[in-house]
Amino acid sequence: MKKLFNWLGNIAGIILAFASYQILECFYFLPYQLEKMLHINYAILIVLTVVATVLVVAFIFYLYQSQLKTANEWQFNQSPHWDVRRLLIMLVGLILIVVCAYSLQILLGMTKSTSANQATLDKISLQAGGLFIPMVCIIAPICEETIFRGLFFNTFFMKETRINKWLGIVCSGFVFAYMHDPSITKFIIIYWVLGCILAWVYMTTKDLRYSILTHMLYNSLPYLLNSVSLLMK
Structure with missing residues (x-):
């Protein structure tokens, strides 16, 4: 019975974490609408956005850490957190994401569609x-990796088995894809593969920092490439 209540509590935690993330997105994506609705100036809105970001990220990480304290067969988040091997795994994950995303767009005939x-x-x-840009390149990767990788594996694939690892990677990738393409168009395949690669990075490094960093770098690539092209003109 205790395990059942813990499991239900974990599911409730995922729901609350995702709801908090959705609310936080409003501060970043709808700033001028919130400014008018709350009758405040932009400077105050920025302060509220920073406060909301700290609270939401801290809340999501608290849920993640609490789950690890309850059960952590996979030995996630163990010290030391940084080493060359896992940085290389992160780099491989980033390259795979870029190559797979581009290749799938060509194979599925989606190079000219969005x-x-x-x-x-x-x-x-x-x-x-x-x-x-801060939301897409920094905040979103932190929140999404903690929810779709950290909280997800801690809730549905707690037992350390080979089947759980790969089944968890596939399922985590699909949930990630569905949240990005709920209409289930052909683009969901691309999101699914990207989600699976991020899950693989997490499960291989056993540390959320690496999938977060991989996600950040991938989301930042268009802006980095655009900046480079502007400098070269």
Whole structure:
């Protein structure tokens, strides 16, 4: 009975963490709308955004750490946290994501089309101002990796077995993909593969820092490449 209550508590934690993340997105994606709705100036909104970010990220990490204290057969998040081997795994994961994303776009004939999720993000970027890039490149990877990798494995694949590892990677990848493409278009295949690679990085390094960093670098690539192209002109 205790295990059942712990499991239900973990599920409730995932729901609360995702809901908190969705609320936080509003601060970054709808700043001017919130500014008008709350009748505050932009400077105060920025302060509220920073406070909300700290609270939400701290809350999600607290849930993750609490789960690890209850059960951690996989030995996640063990010291030392940084070493060359895991940095190389992270680099391999980043290269795989880039290669797979580009290759799948070609194979599926999607080089000239855009997913609904990306189209929405492109539209949001026009109205979010300077808060869009920090959300996409920093905050989103932290929250999404903690929820879709950390909390997910701690809840549904706690037992350290080979089957659980690979089944967890596939399932984690699909949940990640579905949240990015709930309409289940052909783009879900790309998101699924990307999610699986991020899950593989997490399960291979046993440390959330590496999948977060991989996710951050991938999301930052378009902006980094754009900056490089501008400097070369």
